[in-house]
Amino acid sequence: MNDEIRQSEGSVPPPLLIRGGRVIDPAAGLDGCADVLLAGGRVVAVSPHISDGQVPPGARLVRASGLVVCPGFIDLHVHLREPGHEYKEDIASGTRAAAAGGFTTVCCMPNTTPPNDCRAVTELVLRRAAEVGVVRVRPIGAISQGLRGEALAEMAELKEAGVVAFSDDGRPVMNAELMRRAMEYARMLGLPLVQHAEDLSLSAGGVMNEGPAATRAGLRGQPACAESVMVLRDLELCALTGARYHVAHISTAASVRAVREAKRAGLPVSCEVTPHHLTLTDAACCSYDTATKVAPPLRSEADVAALKEGLADGTIDCFATDHAPHAPQDKQVEFDRAAFGMIGLETALPLLLRLVEERVISLPDMIARLTSRPATLFGLPGGSLRPGSPADVTVLDLQRVWTVDGTTIRSKSRNTPFVGWQVRGRAVLTVCRGEVVHDEMGPLPTAPPAPR
Amino acid sequence: MAFPHRHLLGMADLSPQDITQILDLADTFLEISTRPIKKVPTLRGRTVINLFLEPSTRTRTSFEIAAKRLSADTINLSGSTASTVKGETLLDTARNLQAMAPDVVVLRHSASGAAHLIAAHIDAAVINAGDGMHEHPTQALLDLATIRRHKGDMARLRVGICGDIAHSRVARSDLIGLTLMGAEVHLVAPRTMMPPGIETLCRPPGRVHLHDALDEVLPLVDVMMMLRLQSERQSAGLFPNLREYSRTFGLGPARAARLRPDAIIMHPGPLHRGVEIDPAVADGPRSVILEQVTYGVAVRMALLYLLGGGTVEA
Numbered sequence: 147m148n149d150e151i152r153q154s155e156g157s158v159p160p161p162l163l164i165r166g167g168r169v170i171d172p173a174a175g176l177d178g179c180a181d182v183l184l185a186g187g188r189v190v191a192v193s194p195h196i197s198d199g200q201v202p203p204g205a206r207l208v209r210a211s212g213l214v215v216c217p218g219f220i221d222l223h224v225h226l227r228e229p230g231h232e233y234k235e236d237i238a239s240g241t242r243a244a245a246a247g248g249f250t251t252v253c254c255m256p257n258t259t260p261p262n263d264c265r266a267v268t269e270l271v272l273r274r275a276a277e278v279g280v281v282r283v284r285p286i287g288a289i290s291q292g293l294r295g296e297a298l299a300e301m302a303e304l305k306e307a308g309v310v311a312f313s314d315d316g317r318p319v320m321n322a323e324l325m326r327r328a329m330e331y332a333r334m335l336g337l338p339l340v341q342h343a344e345d346l347s348l349s350a351g352g353v354m355n356e357g358p359a360a361t362r363a364g365l366r367g368q369p370a371c372a373e374s375v376m377v378l379r380d381l382e383l384c385a386l387t388g389a390r391y392h393v394a395h396i397s398t399a400a401s402v403r404a405v406r407e408a409k410r411a412g413l414p415v416s417c418e419v420t421p422h423h424l425t426l427t428d429a430a431c432c433s434y435d436t437a438t439k440v441a442p443p444l445r446s447e448a449d450v451a452a453l454k455e456g457l458a459d460g461t462i463d464c465f466a467t468d469h470a471p472h473a474p475q476d477k478q479v480e481f482d483r484a485a486f487g488m489i490g491l492e493t494a495l496p497l498l499l500r501l502v503e504e505r506v507i508s509l510p511d512m513i514a515r516l517t518s519r520p521a522t523l524f525g526l527p528g529g530s531l532r533p534g535s536p537a538d539v540t541v542l543d544l545q546r547v548w549t550v551d552g553t554t555i556r557s558k559s560r561n562t563p564f565v566g567w568q569v570r571g572r573a574v575l576t577v578c579r580g581e582v583v584h585d586e587m588g589p590l591p592t593a594p595p596a597p598r
Numbered sequence: 599m600a601f602p603h604r605h606l607l608g609m610a611d612l613s614p615q616d617i618t619q620i621l622d623l624a625d626t627f628l629e630i631s632t633r634p635i636k637k638v639p640t641l642r643g644r645t646v647i648n649l650f651l652e653p654s655t656r657t658r659t660s661f662e663i664a665a666k667r668l669s670a671d672t673i674n675l676s677g678s679t680a681s682t683v684k685g686e687t688l689l690d691t692a693r694n695l696q697a698m699a700p701d702v703v704v705l706r707h708s709a710s711g712a713a714h715l716i717a718a719h720i721d722a723a724v725i726n727a728g729d730g731m732h733e734h735p736t737q738a739l740l741d742l743a744t745i746r747r748h749k750g751d752m753a754r755l756r757v758g759i760c761g762d763i764a765h766s767r768v769a770r771s772d773l774i775g776l777t778l779m780g781a782e783v784h785l786v787a788p789r790t791m792m793p794p795g796i797e798t799l800c801r802p803p804g805r806v807h808l809h810d811a812l813d814e815v816l817p818l819v820d821v822m823m824m825l826r827l828q829s830e831r832q833s834a835g836l837f838p839n840l841r842e843y844s845r846t847f848g849l850g851p852a853r854a855a856r857l858r859p860d861a862i863i864m865h866p867g868p869l870h871r872g873v874e875i876d877p878a879v880a881d882g883p884r885s886v887i888l889e890q891v892t893y894g895v896a897v898r899m900a901l902l903y904l905l906g907g908g909t910v911e912a
Contacts, residue, residue: 351833358795362610364710364732364767367794434711479687480709482730 159581161185161202163593167210167541171217172514173521173530182215184537187580192531198593206582207593208575210541214509217517217529218250218281218538218578222418223315223340223394223466224491226252226283228274229267230259235471235558237271240491241280243469243557245584247491248573250538251282251521251528252469256293257316263288263299268307281578282538284310284526286340289328295319301331310524313340315394316441318376320346325380329389338390338416338524341380343401344442348372353482355428355443363432365481370449373442374400381408384415392523393417395468397442399452406461416523418466419453421490421497422563430563436477436484437563440470454506457515464519465512467494471559489557493550495542496569509544537580541587546572601904605717605724608733609774610799617779621743623900624893630667631895641670644906647695648674650706650727651682656867656891657727657736661704664898670701670906692716702906705729708831710767723905731765731831736901737866738771740894742779744886745821747893748862753780758815760786760847761825761874764793765832768866769825777805784808784815788847790836812847816856823864824849824875840873850876854884862886 162184169180169192181196182189183205191200226240235243237254244252254271256262262271268285275283287304291297293314301312312332318341319325325341332339349368354360356367377393381404384391393405396417408415422440427447430438438444456462470487477484498516502509521529528538550564576584601619603611630638646665650658658674665672677683681691688707692715695703702723705713710730717724728734742752749755757776763769763785776783777800785796786809800806809815816822827843837843854863854876863875863884871877880887 356794358798361793361795362770362799364730364770366731434714475687478689480707480715481711482709 158186159579161205162208162537162577162580162582163196163201163205164208164210164215164539164541165593167213167215169215169531170510170513171531172510173217173518174532176531177510182531182539184539184577184580187537189531189533189535189537191533201593205593206590208541208587208590213574214542214544216513216540216542217531217535218540218576219248219516220251220520220526220529221249221467221469221491222253222464222520222524224252224254224469225257225471225487226254227471228258229270234473234476237274237283238278238280239556239558240469240471241275241283243489243491243555245280245576245578246556246573247494248540248542248576249281249491250540250576250578251284251526253284253286253310253524255286255313255315256288261288261293262286262309263291263293265300265303265307268304268309272308280583284308284524286311286313286315288312289314289319289339290324293317295321295324298324298328298331301328301335305335305337309337310526311338311340311392313342313394315340315342318342318344318346322379322383326383326387329383329387329391333387333389338392340392340394341376342394343373343376343380345372345375348375352443353439354431355445357428357446359428359432363434365431368443370398370400370445373398374404377401377404381413381415384408384413388414390414390416395420395423395442395466396453396456396462397423397445397449399449402452402456402461406456406459409461416463417461418464419457419462420466420468421494422488424450424453424501425497426563431481434481435563436479436481437488437561439481439484439486440488441486454501457501457507463523464515465494465498466520467491469557471557472561473559477561487561489555489559489562492555492557493562493564493569495573496571497564499544499571537577539577540573541575542571543574544571546570546574548572604905605713606735606901606905607713607717607724607726609735609738609771609778610733612778614778617739617742617775620739620897620900620904621746623903624739624743624896627899628893628896630899631892636667637669638667639669640903641665641668641906644670644702645700646670646672646702646704646902646906647700648672648704649680649691649695650674650676651680652677652706652708652728654706654727656894657706660891660894661727661898664895665902667895668899668902670902688712688715689719692720696720696722702902725901725905728767730767731770732767733771734767735771736894736898737768738775739901740890740897741772741823741864741866742775743893743897744864744890748886749820752776755781755821756784756819757781757821757823758784758786758819759823759825760812760815760849762791762827762832763787763796763825764791765828766825770799772823773799773806774801777801781805782807784819786810786812786815786847788837812849812853813856816853817858819861820858821862821864822849822857825866826868826870826874844873848874848876849879851878854879854882857884864890866890
């Protein structure tokens with residue numbers, strides 16, 4: 147596999163014993179106090195007590211009592227901006243941000259310059275990821291050449307090169323016939339098709355959600371149905387073709403309803419939701435803070451409630467950040483002219499923990515939607531701590547209170563409306579391929595203690 | 599009485615007391631414009647920059663005259679002379695102007711929130727002279743001043759506003775100001791130009807009524823305000839054609855005859871004669887359209903005084 151290139155090149159990290167944490171591994175149905183042993187880039191053992199004798203020499207010890215130990219988070223939707231927009235983000239900075247947020251795998255969207263619509267770009271992204279990536283990077287290939295929505299990209303070759311899904315994200319596939327053909331190809335290749343669902347004829351010119359808030363702010367609105375109209379069209383095509391259809395950043399009540407019914411009807415459909423669509427409403431745009439300008443736009447309170455309902459009943463499969471970095475010059479302009487998107491990798495966890503606090507979902511449920519669920523949807527390694535799984539682990543301090551601070555963000559960009567928010571919950575240790583890639587626990591001692 | 603605001607960004611920031619203070623002051627300034635020498639030294643040594651990045655005749659001239667009659671130094675920058683056409687951002691333009699230490703920056707801009715953006719980054723007082731589809735507070739204040747002059751107390755007054763509500767910043771500012779002063783507002787527009795949730799701008803709630811037909815509003819109102827079609831901001835296809843629009847939502851002599859005898863007719867300009875308003879109505883005895891313009895100068899003098907004066911004593 148492409149992401150193993152790095153491992154064969156680099157030195158093998160020392161074994162790691164994570165002792166005494168609350169291990170939550172939804173894929174294995176595990177939630178309890180246990181030790182986790184990592185060695186050789188794999189999970190070796192998870193058990194209530196791993197005795198000193200079982201620990202290989204030179205292992206490092208992580209004292210995790212009071213902390214949660216879970217599989218490394220997987221984000222199906224990020225923008226790393228490389229190649230072409232490195233002033234916003236690059237693979238090095240984006241994966242550092244991912245590690246800081248507890249993510250060990252990120253799937254990067256193809257809307258780069260040039261776009262990832264052919265093998266050469268996929269290979270470039272994978273090579274750069276192997277060179278400078280801090281966590282695993284799995285590219286998503288374009289559906290159409292140049293993301294123009296006119297002709298199919300070289301989907302079969304993209305798959306050979308290593309893409310894990312197809313999407314024209316940032317833009318919808320407006321042409322229904324092209325979408326049908328793309329679904330047929332995706333079906334043949336066995337990869338999911340990810341739609342940025344937005345009917346451009348309905349959303350045209352809109353910079354926020356249509357509704358009272360947009361009317362108050364005097365900003366052009368995109369009606370919620372611009373999304374659901376597209377979802378409903380695609381579900382018909384999904385029924386026709388049998389392709390695995392994944393709705394990116396679902397944001398409206400009607401879209402959730404449509405996906406729920408399609409699932410009931412047995413269609414191979416899934417969807418993701420972002421932390422920001424669950425946290426903020428369109429009222430936030432009335433401040434004209436361009437950090438609140440995202441696509442799809444922040445929606446109404448009723449939509450947010452429907453998203454939570456969709457999470458609770460399982461309609462919404464997983465979380466994804468849609469981490470979309472933009473430089474100040476893209477954002478410190480009039481709201482109408484500002485770029486769409488906000489960063490999200492470093493704030494996802496505490497925002498999602500609010501859902502646990504509100505009892506929308508349980509903690510293991512939340513973790514499943516960041517680990518095993520996304521892994522299954524895109525067929526990715528990881529997402530579990532079962533022995534033999536990749537040594538991708540995140541340790542969480544659920545009690546840690548911290549303030550989102552623009553100066554300590556790892557991403558190259560600062561475009562988040564959550565700066566200044568006091569939040570609770572943080573990834574204090576991120577391990578990817580057995581290597582510590584983010585560490586707020588201080589120097590790790592050797593385990594077991596050296597004999598006298 | 600001190601004026602409790604540093605900027606004037608929108609009617610939504612004002613209280614009824616603030617509005618009354620501005621209108622009272624505007625009434626006193628009205629007289630200055632009738633003198634043979636139309637100038638007082640009130641703002642001598644103060645600098646007012648009119649930054650108009652969207653076309654304007656009335657508002658820009660009105661602000662310039664208002665500043666000059668108060669003896670302020672005025673500088674006018676318009677869309678074609680400002681550096682924004684060379685690709686400079688609004689924020690950089692504002693910062694550069696700030697570096698020259700103006701006291702007041704008056705901004706007209708096609709983007710909603712533009713005045714908020716620069717107000718957050720410069721020290722000068724910012725007056726919003728119209729931002730996109732958001733607000734046009736000085737227009738609302740001059741409308742209120744005109745209405746007050748003709749109708750006295752605004753409580754329970756009924757005001758009709760007809761036209762392209764969706765794309766009109768005047769409609770939004772008027773709706774907020776009128777309801778704040780106790781009036782009841784009746785909005786008429788084709789459904790394609792009635793923005794969702796417009797009633798939530800009403801403060802307190804419940805003083806706004808929405809209508810599909812102009813004819814049902816005419817007999818109700820003390821004031822009938824007509825708006826033009828904001829074609830520069832509209833997407834295509836919001837109405838079939840001008841002829842039908844005019845027949846359905848225009849105010850011609852026959853419709854004007856259905857107004858109450860003491861009702862006045864207003865229009866923020868520019869007029870599209872023969873579309874939303876017939877020339878005979880615009881120029882007729884109930885029309886106070888030019889009086890609005892006259893009040894515009896007085897209201898803007900009042901605002902420049904309140905926001906640009908600082909230490910100036912009357």
